[in-house]
Amino acid sequence: MMTELINNAEQNLLHTYNRYPIVWERGQGVHLYDLTGKRYLDFVSGIGVFALGYHYASFDDALKTQIDKITHTSNYYYNTPAIEAAAALTSLSGMERVFFTNSGAEAVEGAIKAARKYAYEKDGTTDHEIIAMEHSFHGRTMGALSVTGNPNYREAFEPMIGHIKFARFNDIESVRDLITDKTCAILLETVQGEGGIYPAEEQFLKALRRLCDERDILLILDEIQCGMGRTGTMFAWQRFGVRPDIMTIAKALGGGVPVGAFLMTEQTAACSLKAGDHGSTYGGNPLATAAINKVLELFEADRILDHVNRVTPYLEAGLDRLVKHDYVIARRGFGLLQGLVCKGPVGDIILAALEKGLVLINAGANVIRLIPPLIIEEHHIDEMVEILEQCLTAKES
Numbered sequence: 001m002m003t004e005l006i007n008n009a010e011q012n013l014l015h016t017y018n019r020y021p022i023v024w025e026r027g028q029g030v031h032l033y034d035l036t037g038k039r040y041l042d043f044v045s046g047i048g049v050f051a052l053g054y055h056y057a058s059f060d061d062a063l064k065t066q067i068d069k070i071t072h073t074s075n076y077y078y079n080t081p082a083i084e085a086a087a088a089l090t091s092l093s094g095m096e097r098v099f100f101t102n103s104g105a106e107a108v109e110g111a112i113k114a115a116r117k118y119a120y121e122k123d124g125t126t127d128h129e130i131i132a133m134e135h136s137f138h139g140r141t142m143g144a145l146s147v148t149g150n151p152n153y154r155e156a157f158e159p160m161i162g163h164i165k166f167a168r169f170n171d172i173e174s175v176r177d178l179i180t181d182k183t184c185a186i187l188l189e190t191v192q193g194e195g196g197i198y199p200a201e202e203q204f205l206k207a208l209r210r211l212c213d214e215r216d217i218l219l220i221l222d223e224i225q226c227g228m229g230r231t232g233t234m235f236a237w238q239r240f241g242v243r244p245d246i247m248t249i250a251k252a253l254g255g256g257v258p259v260g261a262f263l264m265t266e267q268t269a270a271c272s273l274k275a276g277d278h279g280s281t282y283g284g285n286p287l288a289t290a291a292i293n294k295v296l297e298l299f300e301a302d303r304i305l306d307h308v309n310r311v312t313p314y315l316e317a318g319l320d321r322l323v324k325h326d327y328v329i330a331r332r333g334f335g336l337l338q339g340l341v342c343k344g345p346v347g348d349i350i351l352a353a354l355e356k357g358l359v360l361i362n363a364g365a366n367v368i369r370l371i372p373p374l375i376i377e378e379h380h381i382d383e384m385v386e387i388l389e390q391c392l393t394a395k396e397s
């Protein structure tokens with residue numbers, strides 16, 4: 001039955017993904033089940049979306065309650081869940097203004113527009129420049145793609161939006177070299193996700209903050225993958241005490257309901273997007289924002305951050321044991337966003353793990369990415385390490 005469905009999919013879907021040969025039927029906790037009933041331990045969580053796993057506590061009930069009231073208004077009116085979600089996010093981030101989107105890429109689009117508008121308001125000119133990072137990932141729409149530091153993703157779609165320059169990540173001199181009087185923003189992921197799980201270094205982030213302050217340039221941090229408690233603080237930059245001027249979030253924000261947001265400081269907002277400058281039909285709809293509210297409520301009530309910080313050393317120790325394999329070079333990452341850097345491609349290891357009931361994903365060709373639900377327990381980590389151990393041993397023999 002699964003093969004038939006997969007053939008059907010391949011006949012009708014646009015072939016933009018090389019998918020693994022599995023049709024998921026349902027999830028429960030940190031496990032996924034395919035159509036044959038086979039159970040898998042999930043270390044992908046829908047790429048960092050299911051921070052609370054599947055069907056966590058009263059999350060579903062909160063959605064159902066909201067569905068029975070209203071799921072969409074329009075941004076020409078107010079709705080209670082959006083008002084509450086905006087207040088909760090400003091309080092958690094210490095930033096002052098929120099715009100809701102439906103996805104991560106849209107949040108990045110908004111951040112780019114906000115930065116250009118900020119610079120335009122200041123000097124009345126256009127053609128301002130943004131410095132982004134090599135090996136970054138910010139999404140697939142034209143604006144987000146323009147700041148994504150992977151030429152393979154961009155080439156066929158040129159021309160990109162103009163005046164984007166790429167600096168080397170964690171190399172402050174390479175950023176400094178690109179700054180001109182036209183630079184309006186520096187954009188980066190606090191921990192690069194798709195590019196291979198590269199955390200920003202504290203010195204680098206602090207130097208960027210100083211540079212931005214000196215030159216009145218906006219610091220934009222993309223926390224779409226590394227935010228929402230994933231690295232042990234609500235937002236990864238909070239670990240360094242470096243507050244951005246604009247932040248993008250999505251993925252885990254809605255706990256499985258599509259949603260994103262960009263936030264900015266009051267100082268930035270005062271000189272940026274105004275009425276008529278930006279909008280979205282669905283963005284901030286009551287269903288999506290009810291999901292945000294419930295996610296944030298459960299994070300707090302069940303002390304999810306404490307849990308992440310409690311299990312992180314255990315995960316790191318388990319992964320460090322795997323680094324002893326010949327094929328594995330290093331472990332990189334923070335919290336429950338970790339990468340095992342390998343000597344070559346990891347595709348066959350991921351397939352072998354799937355076979356054994358463990359769901360993993362890569363980050364670039366040579367890195368196994370571990371991005372489990374944040375509610376993962378030590379015995380799940382043991383199981384993951386055990387299976388990966390077997391897969392690596394089999395590969396090396």
Ligand SMILES: *Cc1c(COP(=O)(O)O)cnc(C)c1O
Nearest residue numbers: 103104105137138139193224225
């Ligand atoms: C996933 C991701 C995006 C894009 O989000 P979509 O919801 O897929 O548009 C942007 N930035 C980062 C860092 C991401 O991980």
